[in-house]
Amino acid sequence: MKIAIIGVGYVGLVSGVCLSEVGHHVTCVDLNTQKIDKLNQNIMPIYEPRLSDMVAANRASGRLHFTTDLAAALNKTDAAFVAVGTPSRESDGHADLSQVYAAAESIAEQAAKPLVIINKSTVPVGTGDEVESIVKEARPELHFDIVSNPEFLREGAAIKDFMTPDRIVIGVESDYAKAIMAEIYAPFAQEGYPILYVNRRTSELTKYAANSYLALKLAYINEVADLCEVVGADIKGVSKGIGLDSRIGEKFVNAGPGYGGSCFPKDTLALVRTAQDHERPLRLIEMIVSSNGYRKRAMSRKIAHMCENQIKGKKIAILGLTFKPNTDDMREAPSISIIQGLQDMGAKISAYDPQGIENAKSYLKNVTYCKSILACVENADVAVIVTEWDEFRELPFAEMRAKMRSSVLVDLRNLYEGKTLNAHGFDYQCVGRPLETQLCERANNDSG
Template sequence: MKIAVVGVGYVGLVSGVCLAEVGHEVICVDLDAAKIEQLNQNNVPIYEPGLSAMVATNRAAGNLHFTTNLAQALLGADAAFIAVGTPSREGDGHADLSYVYAAAQNIAEHASGPLVIINKSTVPVGTGDKVQEIAETSRPDMDFHIVSNPEFLREGAAIKDFMEPDRIVIGVESDQAKSIMAEIYAPFEQKGFPTLYVNRRTSELTKYAANSFLALKLAYINEVAELCEVVGADIKGVSKGIGLDPRIGEKFLNAGPGYGGSCFPKDTLALVRTAQDHDRPLRLIEMIVSINEYRKRAMSRKIAQMCEDEVNGKTIAILGLTFKPNTDDMREAPAISIIQGLQDMGANIRAYDPKGMDNAKHHLSNITYCDSALSCVENTDALVIVTEWDEFRDLPFAELKKKMRKPVLVDLRNLYDGKTPKAHGFDYQCVGRPLETVINDV
């Protein structure tokens, strides 16, 4: 099939490349000419493992194209995906749908024939109805079918998530739309990956409900971690003990400095606002949003405690800036709140991240960026692990100690059992694990 993808951000690029990989002819469209120029030279503007190679392979095979010309992309197309951003609207937290509506308008105006318009962006319930209205008002002579097809991609594992999905959710309102969607996803259904056809509003709500539930698990385990620290329990054991229950599951039960990223913060807030607008407030989700914001800021105070409650004038080394490993995404990263909190207390910050430092410069200022973990700790008073990159799991503590003014390690991701840093003379603290538990790990 010929498919247009409008919006070449994270979701649009990964989706377009993967659809080309399974044999569709895909044309990705974006207003950003510089980005399109990059992609036409096989230079991928985001970091996602395996994506660059797939772009080059599919461009060489003739399955994948990039352009700023929407009319060209839609010429003879069977379907058009909307994959533009839906950030939180400034002021009230609602999803900003202006990009979605603009994309729908432009697609309708440039459509060359009957078209299935598929919303891949994360949008509140009822957005598909508005997209239908926009398309039909713009081109009453044209036959449009609007579909909701939310993405469930994890940054750092997006290609695997698309190519081997745990489910494909499709919201349709017509047999014609269902037929087109079945053809698009036939390569996946043939491999046995489950496809769920529902109505459009159900599909739209499913995305928000899924992300909010995962955020709930993270907020919950972080709350339990706080209790563990004062009652002498070990959050790792608690997480494993409850996660082995198949009704709960082991994923998203790792205590840490709070969740961030492009999805959970904005999606939980958007769901809260949607529920409030319909006079059905989701008190649990409202509390999750509050807990997480408090959690991120509280981590700076935890670090200060390890520095004898005085960080003014001290230098802190931060390892990991992105909200998770294997991405360069800094959106709502816990590191932002942590670093700003430390700076508010007068600390100087040195930082290192394998992929995120260029993006971090757009969110943080007055930081010394370093090219390695070793250079980062030079003449510092404490070392803090914020993001669990693999290279931070085997740090050379003997060398680190020689470079630091004070051997203090705050492990906000529980990467270590405590024995190794303590053996090298480090004062060590992690999350949800009393010191005696950490040192005498069983």
């Protein structure tokens, strides 16, 4: 099948390359000429494992193309995916749908034949109805079907998630649209992956409900971790005990510095605003949004506590900037709030990240960006693990300790055990460990 993808951001690019990988002929369209030129040179605008190789292979096969010419992309096309951004509006937290509406109008104006328009962007419930109205007004003489097909892609594992999905959710309002979607996803149906057909509004709400539920799990386990620290419990054991319950599962029960990224922050906020608009407030989700914001800010205070709150003038080495590993995405990353909080207290910041430094420069000022772990920690008073990159799971402790001015290491991702770090001469603190255990370990280390 010939397919057009409108928007070559994270979702559009990954969706396009994966659909071409299973045999469809895909043309990806974007207004950004520079981005398209780079993709045609196999230069990726984002970091995602395997993406560059798959783009090159499918371009070479003739199944994947990149262009700024929407009309040409829609020529003889049966289906067009809209995969543009829907960021939170700064004024009120609602999803900004201007790009979705603009894309729908452009498709309607330039389509040469009946078309199924598939919304891949994350949008509030009812957006498909509005898109349908826009298309009908622009081209009342042509037949269009509007479909909701939300993405469930984790950054850093997006290709795996697309190619081996937990489920594919499709919101349709006609048999013709359902038949087109069945043809698009036939390769996945043949492999036995679940495909759920629902109405359009159900599909739209499913994406927000899923992400908000996962955010709830993260916010909950972070608050339990704080309780663990003062009652003598260990969050690792608590998380394991919870996760082994088949009704709950082990995913999203790891304590940390708070969630970030392109999905959870804006999706939880958009769901809150949608519920408020319909006078059915979701108090739990409202509290999650508040709790997560507090969590990020609290991490800078946790670091300051390790310096006996004498943070002014101290050099803090931040290991990891992106909101999660295997991506260069800095949107709503916990590191932003942590670094800004430390800077407000007068700390000097050095930072290292395997992929995120260039993007971080747009979010953070007065930071010394380093090219390696050892360069980052040189003369540092505190080293802080913020993102759980694999590179940080095997830190060069001896070399780090020799370069650091002081011995404090704060592990916000619980990658290590206290005894291991104490043995290397570090004054160590993680998340959700009993406070008295950590204090005892530090006392033993000081006396030795």
